[in-house]
Amino acid sequence: MEDQLNTLFATFDSEEVTFFADLILPIPVPRLFTYRVPRGMADLVKIGARVIVPFGKNNSRVMTAIVARLHNSPPTAYQARYISEVLDEYPLVTGYQLELFRWMAEYYMCCVGEVMNVALPSGLKISSQSKVQYNPDFDYPELLTEFEEVLLTELKKHPALSYEELGRLAGEGSNVPALIKSLVGKKAVIVFEEVREKYIPKMIRKVRLHTNYEEREQLLVLLNRLEKLPKQQEVVMRYLRHVPVQMNPSLNQKGLDKTILNQDDEISQSSLTTLVKNGVFETFEIIQPRFSDTLSPQVEIKLTDYQRSASENIMKQFEQQNIVLLHGITGSGKTEVYIDLIQQALASGTQVLYLLPEIALTAQIVVRLQRVFGDKMGIYHSKFSDNERVEVWKGVVSGQYQFVVGVRSSVFLPFDNLGLIIVDEEHETSYKQHDPAPRYHARDVAMMLAHWQQAKVLLGSATPSLETYYQAKLGRYGLVELFQRFGDATLPNILLVNTQQEKRQKLMKHEFSSVLYTALEMNMERKEQSILFQNRRGYSPYMQCEDCDWTAECNNCAVSLTYHQRDAELRCHYCGHKDPVPRTCPACGSTKVRTIGFGTEKLEDQLQIFFPGSRVLRMDLDTTRAKNAYQQIIQEFESGQVDILVGTQMITKGLDFDNVSLVGIFDADRLIHFPDFRATERAFQMLTQVSGRAGRRAGRQGTVLIQTANPQQPILQKIITNDYKGLFEEEIQERQDFNYPPFSRLIKLTVRHTDKITSSKAAQRLADELTDALGSSRVLGPEEPLVERIRNQFLFDILVKIERDKVNVKAVKSYIQERINDILTDKGLRQVSIIADVDCL
DNA sequence: AGCACGCCGACT
DNA sequence: GTCGGCGTGCTC
Numbered sequence: 083m084e085d086q087l088n089t090l091f092a093t094f095d096s097e098e099v100t101f102f103a104d105l106i107l108p109i110p111v112p113r114l115f116t117y118r119v120p121r122g123m124a125d126l127v128k129i130g131a132r133v134i135v136p137f138g139k140n141n142s143r144v145m146t147a148i149v150a151r152l153h154n155s156p157p158t159a160y161q162a163r164y165i166s167e168v169l170d171e172y173p174l175v176t177g178y179q180l181e182l183f184r185w186m187a188e189y190y191m192c193c194v195g196e197v198m199n200v201a202l203p204s205g206l207k208i209s210s211q212s213k214v215q216y217n218p219d220f221d222y223p224e225l226l227t228e229f230e231e232v233l234l235t236e237l238k239k240h241p242a243l244s245y246e247e248l249g250r251l252a253g254e255g256s257n258v259p260a261l262i263k264s265l266v267g268k269k270a271v272i273v274f275e276e277v278r279e280k281y282i283p284k285m286i287r288k289v290r291l292h293t294n295y296e297e298r299e300q301l302l303v304l305l306n307r308l309e310k311l312p313k314q315q316e317v318v319m320r321y322l323r324h325v326p327v328q329m330n331p332s333l334n335q336k337g338l339d340k341t342i343l344n345q346d347d348e349i350s351q352s353s354l355t356t357l358v359k360n361g362v363f364e365t366f367e368i369i370q371p372r373f374s375d376t377l378s379p380q381v382e383i384k385l386t387d388y389q390r391s392a393s394e395n396i397m398k399q400f401e402q403q404n405i406v407l408l409h410g411i412t413g414s415g416k417t418e419v420y421i422d423l424i425q426q427a428l429a430s431g432t433q434v435l436y437l438l439p440e441i442a443l444t445a446q447i448v449v450r451l452q453r454v455f456g457d458k459m460g461i462y463h464s465k466f467s468d469n470e471r472v473e474v475w476k477g478v479v480s481g482q483y484q485f486v487v488g489v490r491s492s493v494f495l496p497f498d499n500l501g502l503i504i505v506d507e508e509h510e511t512s513y514k515q516h517d518p519a520p521r522y523h524a525r526d527v528a529m530m531l532a533h534w535q536q537a538k539v540l541l542g543s544a545t546p547s548l549e550t551y552y553q554a555k556l557g558r559y560g561l562v563e564l565f566q567r568f569g570d571a572t573l574p575n576i577l578l579v580n581t582q583q584e585k586r587q588k589l590m591k592h593e594f595s596s597v598l599y600t601a602l603e604m605n606m607e608r609k610e611q612s613i614l615f616q617n618r619r620g621y622s623p624y625m626q627c628e629d630c631d632w633t634a635e636c637n638n639c640a641v642s643l644t645y646h647q648r649d650a651e652l653r654c655h656y657c658g659h660k661d662p663v664p665r666t667c668p669a670c671g672s673t674k675v676r677t678i679g680f681g682t683e684k685l686e687d688q689l690q691i692f693f694p695g696s697r698v699l700r701m702d703l704d705t706t707r708a709k710n711a712y713q714q715i716i717q718e719f720e721s722g723q724v725d726i727l728v729g730t731q732m733i734t735k736g737l738d739f740d741n742v743s744l745v746g747i748f749d750a751d752r753l754i755h756f757p758d759f760r761a762t763e764r765a766f767q768m769l770t771q772v773s774g775r776a777g778r779r780a781g782r783q784g785t786v787l788i789q790t791a792n793p794q795q796p797i798l799q800k801i802i803t804n805d806y807k808g809l810f811e812e813e814i815q816e817r818q819d820f821n822y823p824p825f826s827r828l829i830k831l832t833v834r835h836t837d838k839i840t841s842s843k844a845a846q847r848l849a850d851e852l853t854d855a856l857g858s859s860r861v862l863g864p865e866e867p868l869v870e871r872i873r874n875q876f877l878f879d880i881l882v883k884i885e886r887d888k889v890n891v892k893a894v895k896s897y898i899q900e901r902i903n904d905i906l907t908d909k910g911l912r913q914v915s916i917i918a919d920v921d922c923l
Numbered sequence: 924a925g926c927a928c929g930c931c932g933a934c935t
Numbered sequence: 936g937t938c939g940g941c942g943t944g945c946t947c
Contacts, residue, residue: 109924115947
């Protein structure tokens with residue numbers, strides 16, 4: 083039917099210019115979809131606007147799409163369908179963004195639809211809900227089953243019902259989708275899609291005095307009349323106290339928040355209702371922005387001479403360079419420098435984006451920035467609701483937000499006039515998206531954005547990534563260094579504690595060395611706070627039988643289960659699988675089932691035993707799952723009510739506490755010996771960043787104690803002397819020798835399948851084909867990753883190394899994609915999934 | 924990704 | 936005999 087109509091329209095239109103639109107649909111299919119623009123919509127359909135289209139077999143689905151291209155060449159292979167609706171009068175997606183989407187899809191080897199999917203907050207994607215309606219022309223009730231009768235009776239009573247509503251009405255045990263399908267077949271009901279915008283503006287209900295009573299005379303008459311009704315009189319008086327209508331009649335138009343007038347008593351509520359009924363008050367609704375529009379005081383920030391000269395230096399380098407690295411030690415006051423630069427960029431009329439890793443975007447930094455920038459600043463954070471994100475998006479389009487602080491995904495906001503992008507904590511690996519495609523690196527995307535919009539990029543870090551520092555050393559990026567701590571604060575004194583030796587001398591108290599133990603004790607006596615870092619959550623990572631060596635393992639993944647004491651269960655940190663804690667060994671029945679190793683939970687436990695009066699907080703994934711748990715822990719710790727904070731890497735990022743003078747680090751060796759070519763760099767960054775939490779404010783010099791079995795390791799020596807340059811020189815040599823980044827680009831290909839043989843076959847074939855084309859020095863693997871099975875899928879990794887300058891990366895990527903597609907069409911290997919991760923970390 | 928179509932086991 | 940399992944193929 084639909085197609086017949088389409089054909090009819092097609093012949094009508096053929097004389098005139100007919101428009102076709104190539105649309106980006108939010109699905110992982112590597113092409114655009116061509117739709118026909120109805121004649122009446124020709125002026126409305128613009129590039130970058132969102133449209134609604136029917137999709138799938140018998141138009142069973144409704145989707146939000148973005149117009150990427152307009153043209154008038156009809157597709158030859160199929161009959162294009164019509165766009166059903168245009169959502170935006172003005173494009174919500176800028177030309178820059180479309181360019182960005184295309185670039186990302188190509189660079190990160192994914193589909194534009196996948197980019198669109200992560201780029202748009204889901205509030206901008208339409209939700210469609212199937213509704214069912216009784217067909218008035220239906221006249222064969224005798225054909226129905228009992229269940230169908232029930233549904234149909236309900237449907238006759240209502241104009242239309244959703245599947246969910248029908249499910250509720252039909253009661254338990256009825257298969258609503260199946261029943262509806264059969265009813266549709268019998269032409270008893272009609273199913274249609276109800277489309278609605280997901281974004282809902284926040285409305286608040288207000289009241290105002292009817293204009294009849296704005297004049298003094300009338301008002302007095304009213305009050306006199308209410309003399310015998312004191313409750314109502316009181317409500318009117320209360321309104322007048324908040325809104326001095328006599329002094330300024332225009333205030334009455336804005337009215338008063340209904341909740342203020344109601345206060346809390348029911349009497350005033352009913353009085354108000356009566357007053358509204360009698361036409362004294364009128365109620366109305368207005369849209370309330372979710373971000374309070376109270377303009378915060380604009381605070382002047384003062385730079386120290388040192389910061390001032392850093393800022394000037396950066397500006398000077400921007401004359402020659404598009405990208406500048408600000409290498410400033412922890413606590414050197416980089417934020418003030420950023421603020422200065424942001425103000426300058428805003429003053430010149432350009433937009434500014436300030437990127438922070440998720441965990442560093444805390445209330446601490448937001449409040450600080452808000453004091454300076456007030457409501458000109460937008461905040462884009464994954465913890466925000468969807469409606470809030472849509473408001474920020476629209477605020478950028480409208481120009482309300484010239485400046486946005488945000489996480490990784492804020493590179494997708496519709497900027498069109500960026501002057502400056504700051505990537506703070508530039509080395510942070512959380513800038514790289516791991517799981518759903520596009521597997522992008524926000525720092526690198528930011529650089530592309532800046533390139534297109536002629537904006538400058540400032541990368542900031544105390545421990546720059548080797549890639550970035552290397553570019554700076556080559557002179558491709560500018561470099562500004564800040565090697566003095568802010569105010570009188572000095573860098574903490576970092577000491578290594580030999581746990582091997584303490585164990586021999588039997589000085590260890592469980593996981594705590596005597597040195598750390600004493601330091602904690604003294605710190606508490608001084609009423610100063612301590613932070614303990616152990617990058618492992620849970621109580622202990624292993625549970626093992628002493629008699630037979632049985633170890634608790636996950637059913638679905640090739641990993642040991644972690645014991646969580648608080649919830650009394652064993653958990654898999656890869657798939658979330660949970661098992662009860664066995665009291666006896668499942669293999670041999672022995673009762674000697676022990677935990678091995680320790681996580682944050684165990685440390686917390688031991689602290690309670692050692693220091694019974696102390697107040698200890700734990701901050702890791704398990705204690706921050708609730709919505710505001712993270713903020714709460716930080717606030718509680720800030721308030722000084724807590725002596726010790728135990729945490730995972732979460733505590734290493736951007737937190738700024740005044741009263742912390744001791745940092746203890748456990749198990750540094752595990753970080754250092756991680757089997758990965760970046761392990762040394764990572765360990766340096768992580769340990770330096772945690773150390774930086776100590777002694778950030780004037781007063782005493784902070785102390786950092788690193789527990790290690792081998793204090794002689796060169797990397798530890800570099801950490802205690804804060805010798806970033808030494809680390810760089812050594813590491814960069816190694817990277818060069820083995821042709822790792824920054825001397826090459828890496829693409830990791832992961833092959834996955836439930837059957838190990840199939841998975842390995844596909845991986846082997848892919849690796850062979852790539853080796854043939856690229857040479858064996860450029861292809862590593864296939865190799866089983868550290869965890870060879872996750873969620874019952876067997877994994878194999880292939881690493882492709884491409885020299886930066888010698889090889890055409892684009893060509894290599896498209897060749898890889900060809901080979902992947904080839905394997906995916908192979909009968910025996912078709913259900914394997916192959917994931918490409920470009921610039922994997 | 925979702926959704927329909929299509930061919931083989933445990934149930935009214 | 937059917938309901939429903941998820942393999943496989945397609946989407947303008």
